Amino acid sequence: MSLTVVGSIAFDAVKTPFGERPKMLGGSAVHFALAASFFDTVRVVGPVGDDFGDPEIAVLEARGVQTADIERVAGGKTFFWSGVYGWDLNDRETLATDLNVFAEFEPKLSAQSRDCDVLFLANIQPDLQRQVRAQCADARFVALDSMNLWIDIAKESLLAAISEVDCVILNDAELRQLTEQPNLVRAAAKVLELGPKVVVAKQGEYGAALITQDGFFSLPAFPMADVHDPTGAGDTFAGGFVGYIAAHPDAPLSQELLRRAMAYGTALASYNVQEFGTERVARLTSAEIADRVAQLAEITRFTAEPLALRD
Amino acid sequence: MSLTVVGSIAFDAVKTPFGERPKMLGGSAVHFALAASFFDTVRVVGPVGDDFGDPEIAVLEARGVQTADIERVAGGKTFFWSGVYGWDLNDRETLATDLNVFAEFEPKLSAQSRDCDVLFLANIQPDLQRQVRAQCADARFVALDSMNLWIDIAKESLLAAISEVDCVILNDAELRQLTEQPNLVRAAAKVLELGPKVVVAKQGEYGAALITQDGFFSLPAFPMADVHDPTGAGDTFAGGFVGYIAAHPDAPLSQELLRRAMAYGTALASYNVQEFGTERVARLTSAEIADRVAQLAEITRFTAEPLALRD
Numbered sequence: 001m002s003l004t005v006v007g008s009i010a011f012d013a014v015k016t017p018f019g020e021r022p023k024m025l026g027g028s029a030v031h032f033a034l035a036a037s038f039f040d041t042v043r044v045v046g047p048v049g050d051d052f053g054d055p056e057i058a059v060l061e062a063r064g065v066q067t068a069d070i071e072r073v074a075g076g077k078t079f080f081w082s083g084v085y086g087w088d089l090n091d092r093e094t095l096a097t098d099l100n101v102f103a104e105f106e107p108k109l110s111a112q113s114r115d116c117d118v119l120f121l122a123n124i125q126p127d128l129q130r131q132v133r134a135q136c137a138d139a140r141f142v143a144l145d146s147m148n149l150w151i152d153i154a155k156e157s158l159l160a161a162i163s164e165v166d167c168v169i170l171n172d173a174e175l176r177q178l179t180e181q182p183n184l185v186r187a188a189a190k191v192l193e194l195g196p197k198v199v200v201a202k203q204g205e206y207g208a209a210l211i212t213q214d215g216f217f218s219l220p221a222f223p224m225a226d227v228h229d230p231t232g233a234g235d236t237f238a239g240g241f242v243g244y245i246a247a248h249p250d251a252p253l254s255q256e257l258l259r260r261a262m263a264y265g266t267a268l269a270s271y272n273v274q275e276f277g278t279e280r281v282a283r284l285t286s287a288e289i290a291d292r293v294a295q296l297a298e299i300t301r302f303t304a305e306p307l308a309l310r311d
Numbered sequence: 312m313s314l315t316v317v318g319s320i321a322f323d324a325v326k327t328p329f330g331e332r333p334k335m336l337g338g339s340a341v342h343f344a345l346a347a348s349f350f351d352t353v354r355v356v357g358p359v360g361d362d363f364g365d366p367e368i369a370v371l372e373a374r375g376v377q378t379a380d381i382e383r384v385a386g387g388k389t390f391f392w393s394g395v396y397g398w399d400l401n402d403r404e405t406l407a408t409d410l411n412v413f414a415e416f417e418p419k420l421s422a423q424s425r426d427c428d429v430l431f432l433a434n435i436q437p438d439l440q441r442q443v444r445a446q447c448a449d450a451r452f453v454a455l456d457s458m459n460l461w462i463d464i465a466k467e468s469l470l471a472a473i474s475e476v477d478c479v480i481l482n483d484a485e486l487r488q489l490t491e492q493p494n495l496v497r498a499a500a501k502v503l504e505l506g507p508k509v510v511v512a513k514q515g516e517y518g519a520a521l522i523t524q525d526g527f528f529s530l531p532a533f534p535m536a537d538v539h540d541p542t543g544a545g546d547t548f549a550g551g552f553v554g555y556i557a558a559h560p561d562a563p564l565s566q567e568l569l570r571r572a573m574a575y576g577t578a579l580a581s582y583n584v585q586e587f588g589t590e591r592v593a594r595l596t597s598a599e600i601a602d603r604v605a606q607l608a609e610i611t612r613f614t615a616e617p618l619a620l621r622d
Contacts, residue, residue, distance in 0.1 A: 017493070037621065038620040038621050038622075039620065039621065040621075064621065087493055088487075088493070089493070176399075182328070182398055182399070182400070182538075183516075183535065183536065183538060184534065185534045185535060185536040186536050189536075203517060205494075206514060206517035206518075207517075207529070207531075209531070209534070215609075215610065216534045216610050217610055217611070217613070218518070218531035218534070218610055218611060219611075219613070220518075220520070220529035220531070223495065223496045223520070223527050223529070224494065224496060225494065225496040225497050225500075227493075227494060244618075247618065256613075256614075259612075259613035260613060260614070260615070260616060260618075262613070263613055263615060264618075285622055286619075286620030286621070286622045289620060290615075290617065290618075290620070293615045294615050296615070297613065297614070297615040298526075299526065299527050299528055299529055300528070300529060300530075300611050300613070301570075302528070302530070302567075302570035302571060302573070302574055302608065302611075303567075303571070303608070304571065304574060304601075304604045304605050304607070304608040305571060306601065307555075307558065307571075307575075307601075308597075309349040309350065309597030309600060309601070310348065310349050310350065310351075310375065310597070311349075311596055311597045
């Protein structure tokens with residue numbers, strides 16, 4: 001079994017009230033792959049420039065991530081994103097988005113990447129997502145992320161891409177924008193009508209919700225006293241969530257399975273934000289993940305004992 | 312046993328994308344009392360004007376709420392609030408806040424109201440909250456709500472009031488503002504240092520979190536396809552939460568008890584927002600509340616099964 005992810009590989013410059021990094025490894029495919037590497041063999045598809053070197057590859061390979069489909073564009077520069085977070089880490093200002101080699105990206109999947117059991121289409125142009133999806137015809141589970149930009153400028157393509165996948169993972173505001181519905185319940189129902197069997201709404205510091213035809217599930221984010229850099233949290237969550245599903249090739253997509261996948265995604269994301277970029281997840285252990293999943297179960301547990309109320 | 316609430320009694324004019332009401336019964340004490348009436352005998356303390364009549368009293372008395380301490384100010388007008396909600400119901404614009412009789416409010420508690428077992432100090436000027444709290448010296452559990460206005464103009468009074476109660480129920484943004492901390496975990500820890508044993512962070516559509524020295528608990532809001540008017544949701548939540556504690560006079564304030572109280576508060580609040588003002592809660596039944604508490608348990612349940620991860 002293997003898991004393929006197609007998305008950005010980047011250098012990020014990030015400043016938060018708790019520190020800054022002028023140039024660190026980032027990108028949706030990188031964050032996803034590191035998280036998913038705890039669950040399955042992960043192949044990364046995406047372009048880099050001449051400035052992407054052995055130290056960056058080493059971070060991925062140390063976690064067993066397969067990097068053969070990372071395309072080196074001669075004479076090109078790696079995708080660069082720069083942003084500043086405010087005291088409220090939900091306030092993020094983008095200072096620069098230099099697409100560089102990502103602007104001309106045409107995904108080229110090796111036979112091994114195409115032969116994946118599970119596929120994650122990170123946030124890239126939706127027509128490219130469709131091309132990749134078509135190349136991985138035998139994948140039993142395909143999930144997709146996107147962003148408000150594609151809803152604004154390529155909505156029809158995005159809707160077509162969504163209709164071809166099993167699972168959509170979006171911010172809750174993006175789900176509402178995409179479907180023009182006033183709340184998550186109605187927005188998720190609209191997305192399920194398009195074809196996907198699973199909708200995951202990312203809610204930032206509030207956690208995430210899971211919606212399928214069988215039910216609704218909500219899980220808070222892990223409560224953190226120290227969040228140093230939220231960059232990559234959503235892709236790390238997706239890596240844990242999709243990775244958990246990849247690790248269970250014979251299990252039906254039940255609420256039971258998907259809820260546990262949510263817990264692993266949430267646990268991974270909570271570690272991601274503790275330090276800058278990939279720093280924390282790169283040295284994470286499976287025992288630490290299991291510990292946080294157990295704590296998530298504890299902080300959400302309650303029993304509904306019957307009580308005689310006054311009518 | 313009995314529960315006393317001191318707060319506003321109001322007429323609200325509300326417009327949302329789903330309808331409008333030019334003049335409906337509202338106010339923090341009213342929403343709280345209706346919710347808490349399912350759990351205990353509730354006494355309301357607050358002022359009204361000549362325009363407050365038998366129909367409004369009847370809504371409270373139909374739920375068994377004791378109205379003898381509702382002070383009728385001759386020649387005065389009842390507190391009036393007017394607001395418009397946008398398509399995103401988190402966007403609320405206040406059009407008018409006419410304090411009227413509320414401007415000169417000096418809480419006058421009857422012996423019965425002072426003799427309460429549990430006291431809720433709804434959002435009023437913090438020095439008034441302290442006066443009331445001092446009059447109810449024997450109350451075994453006292454909870455307090457407030458708002459950003461008092462943090463801005465009466466912070467020292469509010470901090471003093473907080474130091475004299477058992478439980479603080481605030482929006483999470485207010486908790487961060489009050490304590491000047493970047494996140495809920497740190498903000499709640501600061502409030503616990505002031506004296507209270509229980510901190511509840513209301514998070515609107517995302518639910519609520521509970522923090523005590525013993526632990527952290529997070530509960531999502533009940534997922535709703537139709538929210539028609541969020542006015543009073545926070546006070547209705549508080550009524551269910553504090554009411555549940557009032558209904559258990561001999562139980563220690565354990566996480567177990569408080570978590571169930573959170574579920575009842577959340578269930579009550581979910582009904583409140585389904586229709587305008589007090590309309591839905593006024594005709595609610597205990598079976599409906601129990602049903603939604605059970606559903607809350609279902610939508611938050613997951614089991615953390617061990618999984619062999621790849622280190």
